[in-house]
Amino acid sequence: MSGIYSLDACALSTFFDRDIGFEKVSALLERACTDEVIVYMSAVNLTEVIYDQMDKKDESGMSQLWDDIHDLPITLIRDMSDFIVKEAARLKATYHIALGDVFGLAVARFLGATFVTSDHSEMEQIEQDEPFSFLWLPAKPKK
Numbered sequence: 001m002s003g004i005y006s007l008d009a010c011a012l013s014t015f016f017d018r019d020i021g022f023e024k025v026s027a028l029l030e031r032a033c034t035d036e037v038i039v040y041m042s043a044v045n046l047t048e049v050i051y052d053q054m055d056k057k058d059e060s061g062m063s064q065l066w067d068d069i070h071d072l073p074i075t076l077i078r079d080m081s082d083f084i085v086k087e088a089a090r091l092k093a094t095y096h097i098a099l100g101d102v103f104g105l106a107v108a109r110f111l112g113a114t115f116v117t118s119d120h121s122e123m124e125q126i127e128q129d130e131p132f133s134f135l136w137l138p139a140k141p142k143k
Contacts, residue, residue, distance in 0.1 A: 005135065006108035007041040007074065008117035009048035009100050014137055016053060016068075021118060021137035028116065028135075032073035040111060042077045042084075044103040077107050084110050097122045108132060 005028060015025040032039045046069065053065050077084075080103070087106035092099065101122055108115040109132065117123055118137035127134055 003037045004111050004113040005037060005039045006104055006111060006113040006115050007039060007045065008104045008115060008119060009045040009052065010118045010140065011116040011137060012041065012045075012049045012069075012074075013052050014118060014140070016049070017056075019140060024135070024137055025116065029073055038075065039073060040075045040077055040107060040113060042080075042100075042103045042107045045100050046076060048100045081110065091126070095122075095126055097126075105132065 007025075011025050013019075014022050015029070028037065028039060031037045049069070050062070050065065054062060080088075084103070084106045087109055088099075088102040091097070091102040091105055095102075097119075101117075101119060104117070105115055105126070107113070114133040114135050115123075116135045116137065118139050120136065120139045123134060126132060
């Protein structure tokens with residue numbers, strides 16, 4: 001497993017919600033604090049985390065949430081290179097998965113990173129077909 005990771009939105013939401021598997025994300029972030037690993041996240045995935053957390057809190061908590069996220073040792077990928085945009089489009093056309101997922105995967109491919117996710121149902125076919133590395137979190141129960 002590489003020392004470079006790309007977080008799916010569900011991974012960071014798992015961390016904030018203390019859902020099953022948050023210990024794996026916490027351990028990864030602790031390792032990033034000591035520069036043992038590098039953790040990235042696309043701006044698209046971060047947007048998913050923010051609106052997910054805002055659904056659980058009132059809007060006035062967004063400023064604190066933003067500060068909490070930016071205190072974490074996560075490098076945010078704000079600028080999407082041509083490679084990332086084209087790869088995201090290819091993955092979306094091929095697998096018809098969520099837009100956030102394709103951007104997270106495209107960032108992972110661009111960086112040679114392991115993708116951290118709990119989206120087993122959307123990613124298992126990709127794991128079989130594509131040269132991605134995954135760090136699997138337990139699947140969240142369907143609501």
